[in-house]
Amino acid sequence: MSDPTPATLLPSWRPGATRDALLAFLDAAADLPVVDRVAYFDNDGTLWCEKPLYVQLAFLVDALTRRTAQDPSLAEREEFAAVLSGDMAKIAELGLVRVALALAELFEGGSPEDFAAEARDYLGRHPGRVYRPMLELIDELRRRDFTVGIVTGGGTEFVRAISEDLYGVPPQLVVGTLIDYEFARDEHGRPVLQRTAAVLGHANEGEPKVVNIQSQIGRRPILAAGNSSGDKEMLEWAAAGPGPTLALLVDHDDAEREYAYASEGATTANDEAITDVAARLGWTVASMARDWETVF
Amino acid sequence: MSDPTPATLLPSWRPGATRDALLAFLDAAADLPVVDRVAYFDNDGTLWCEKPLYVQLAFLVDALTRRTAQDPSLAEREEFAAVLSGDMAKIAELGLVRVALALAELFEGGSPEDFAAEARDYLGRHPGRVYRPMLELIDELRRRDFTVGIVTGGGTEFVRAISEDLYGVPPQLVVGTLIDYEFARDEHGRPVLQRTAAVLGHANEGEPKVVNIQSQIGRRPILAAGNSSGDKEMLEWAAAGPGPTLALLVDHDDAEREYAYASEGATTANDEAITDVAARLGWTVASMARDWETVF
Numbered sequence: 176m177s178d179p180t181p182a183t184l185l186p187s188w189r190p191g192a193t194r195d196a197l198l199a200f201l202d203a204a205a206d207l208p209v210v211d212r213v214a215y216f217d218n219d220g221t222l223w224c225e226k227p228l229y230v231q232l233a234f235l236v237d238a239l240t241r242r243t244a245q246d247p248s249l250a251e252r253e254e255f256a257a258v259l260s261g262d263m264a265k266i267a268e269l270g271l272v273r274v275a276l277a278l279a280e281l282f283e284g285g286s287p288e289d290f291a292a293e294a295r296d297y298l299g300r301h302p303g304r305v306y307r308p309m310l311e312l313i314d315e316l317r318r319r320d321f322t323v324g325i326v327t328g329g330g331t332e333f334v335r336a337i338s339e340d341l342y343g344v345p346p347q348l349v350v351g352t353l354i355d356y357e358f359a360r361d362e363h364g365r366p367v368l369q370r371t372a373a374v375l376g377h378a379n380e381g382e383p384k385v386v387n388i389q390s391q392i393g394r395r396p397i398l399a400a401g402n403s404s405g406d407k408e409m410l411e412w413a414a415a416g417p418g419p420t421l422a423l424l425v426d427h428d429d430a431e432r433e434y435a436y437a438s439e440g441a442t443t444a445n446d447e448a449i450t451d452v453a454a455r456l457g458w459t460v461a462s463m464a465r466d467w468e469t470v471f
Numbered sequence: 472m473s474d475p476t477p478a479t480l481l482p483s484w485r486p487g488a489t490r491d492a493l494l495a496f497l498d499a500a501a502d503l504p505v506v507d508r509v510a511y512f513d514n515d516g517t518l519w520c521e522k523p524l525y526v527q528l529a530f531l532v533d534a535l536t537r538r539t540a541q542d543p544s545l546a547e548r549e550e551f552a553a554v555l556s557g558d559m560a561k562i563a564e565l566g567l568v569r570v571a572l573a574l575a576e577l578f579e580g581g582s583p584e585d586f587a588a589e590a591r592d593y594l595g596r597h598p599g600r601v602y603r604p605m606l607e608l609i610d611e612l613r614r615r616d617f618t619v620g621i622v623t624g625g626g627t628e629f630v631r632a633i634s635e636d637l638y639g640v641p642p643q644l645v646v647g648t649l650i651d652y653e654f655a656r657d658e659h660g661r662p663v664l665q666r667t668a669a670v671l672g673h674a675n676e677g678e679p680k681v682v683n684i685q686s687q688i689g690r691r692p693i694l695a696a697g698n699s700s701g702d703k704e705m706l707e708w709a710a711a712g713p714g715p716t717l718a719l720l721v722d723h724d725d726a727e728r729e730y731a732y733a734s735e736g737a738t739t740a741n742d743e744a745i746t747d748v749a750a751r752l753g754w755t756v757a758s759m760a761r762d763w764e765t766v767f
Contacts, residue, residue, distance in 0.1 A: 346689025382654035393642025
């Protein structure tokens, strides 16, 4: 295979300062030991579209709807009633974490394999809308011997169910919010794992994204990409490393081809808009409207 | 590179039932999808010698000794006094976990990089004694596209500091006891991680080895290797999977070339000797005396 020339690299990225910054980073990283070439991408809103609803939330709504058809009493629970009626204001009032953990109870006692199968089944029916420019960047990083991982504020095992197929990322490189398991035995005395509805460690948004990447991966990324205030600390952490680094913020400013909105993060609030943080700290901003020739 | 013939594979393993079982497993696994080829090896007593002292405990003793030289008051603490006097009975009475967590406080506030540097410095001065037959098995598995990881009852970051050099295992595939981090900022406002002395999640011995491998790696190994009762559940879990599996127990029965002892595990007690469990469940047993032509 012949190497692409700079002119043919990242074809869905329009010529300009952002694409130049990506190419300059790729060149600078070529001098680093392979062990240091680690890149982490947030998933929702960075690799795939998170509107009108987070894909993982839509999956949980789908699961709740099907279970409620079998057991209507589920609809009486406050968190579930808000979800079933699509009352986003009520969900926000209850808190997305509380609602998500209530929904996690739908899978309590199940095996990791059953959960992965249900996630894959859902995504087979409702495929995620992945950003082509980001896929090109991932492919190019991997071609340059980067370890490319995914970070998510949502559940780890959900993203793992699709990360290999969608992004070529193996399950051990997905860092998200872990739902704890219970070790149990089946009727033959053989070990099985059963999902609980409790978070193991730190829910993965904001500062915990930094703690969890180090804890699970054991290295600091030199490239971090995100789109919301929940990614702020992770991008700062990557940018503060020695040697070449890249903090990349996806700006949703394209109402025509995608959505135009200020990304707030699922569970963190921040007084400063993330695009203002990016400008203040000198991050590289990928404007969907300006920098992407193709979105999907 | 030409493939080795069965006769030249695993040269440090003597011909016999154990080597035959390894070769049969390797052949059977060749038909599996690559994603299912996952092998996990316990470290202490399975990949390297754990006598006369766990390497990680020896490292902590070394760190304590040097810090006590600067601050003699450290020696007054009960856990530290037991360690400094080499009073193994007292350490057992206090509990290895309590002692290990007290020793973890020596690194509190430090960065992941500083801890890794200190671990590497220690191992440069006191290299671990790695079992050559197990290295050959790891190399052969990797040649057959297995993902090979390490599991340890000890601290994850300690093993990560040396796993790439010793075993070719990258840090993200090491599953051990995680010491939590605190997200902080340096004098310039840049993010830094500081070690705490608290365990994040479950201390990694016995049933938690199963929970933690699934949580961190997202897959069930089809080969698990261990040597103590702390590895029992992990070996049972691997063996209970569908398709070809291998549960491999290293039996320390060679007083001449290594040590002869019944492996009890660092933090779990079990009424049944692990070699009896192996016989009852039909695991493959690697007898050091019988099966290994070369030990180190």
